[in-house]
Amino acid sequence: MARLVVNGESREFDAGSDMPLLWALRDHLNLNGTKYGCGAGLCGACTVHMNGKAVRACQVSLGQAEGAEITTIEGLDPNGDHRVQQAWRELNVPQCGFCQSGQIMQAAALLAENPKPSDEEILSAMSGNVCRCGCYQRIVGAVRLASTGS
Structure with a gap:
C-alpha cells in the first residue's frame, strides 16, 4: 500500500x-x-x-x-486562478488544449524555482513539453506574463 x-x-x-x-x-x-x-x-x-x-x-x-x-x-489553485492559469487565459494560449495541464504545471514549477526567467530559460524549461498545435509563442508569452505578475 x-x-x-x-x-x-x-x-x-x-x-x-x-x-x-x-x-x-x-x-x-x-x-x-x-x-x-x-x-x-x-x-x-x-x-x-x-x-x-x-x-x-x-x-x-x-x-x-x-x-x-x-x-x-x-x-x-482551487479556483483555477494560479498566476500561470490567469496568464494562459489572458493570452488565450490553448488551441486543442490537450497538452495544457502539463504545460501549466511545467511553467508553474519553473516560476516557483525562478520567478523572473529569461526567454532562454523559459524555452529551456519548457522544451520537454510538446504542443501538437504549435502554440509555443503563446506559451512563452504566458510564462513571461506570469513572471511579471501583471
Missing part, C-alpha cells in the same frame, strides 16, 4: 508499487486533468509536481512517490 499526499490530502493506494503515478491519479482518484500522452516521459502531458518539482507522472511509480507531496492541475 502506497501512501502519499495528493493536492494536500493524505491518500493510500491499494496497488502495486510499480503502478505509474499517472494511473493512480487518473484511475484511482479520478483526477483526469493529468493527461496520458506518450507513456515514455517525452511529451510532458502528464506533468505534475512531486515535492514541488515537475515530474512526468507516467515515469514515476507509486513506490518512487511513496511519502511525497503530489500536486496535479486540479490542486494548483
Whole structure:
C-alpha cells in the first residue's frame, strides 16, 4: 500500500508499487486533468509536481512517490486562478488544449524555482513539453506574463 499526499490530502493506494503515478491519479482518484500522452516521459502531458518539482507522472511509480507531496492541475489553485492559469487565459494560449495541464504545471514549477526567467530559460524549461498545435509563442508569452505578475 502506497501512501502519499495528493493536492494536500493524505491518500493510500491499494496497488502495486510499480503502478505509474499517472494511473493512480487518473484511475484511482479520478483526477483526469493529468493527461496520458506518450507513456515514455517525452511529451510532458502528464506533468505534475512531486515535492514541488515537475515530474512526468507516467515515469514515476507509486513506490518512487511513496511519502511525497503530489500536486496535479486540479490542486494548483482551487479556483483555477494560479498566476500561470490567469496568464494562459489572458493570452488565450490553448488551441486543442490537450497538452495544457502539463504545460501549466511545467511553467508553474519553473516560476516557483525562478520567478523572473529569461526567454532562454523559459524555452529551456519548457522544451520537454510538446504542443501538437504549435502554440509555443503563446506559451512563452504566458510564462513571461506570469513572471511579471501583471
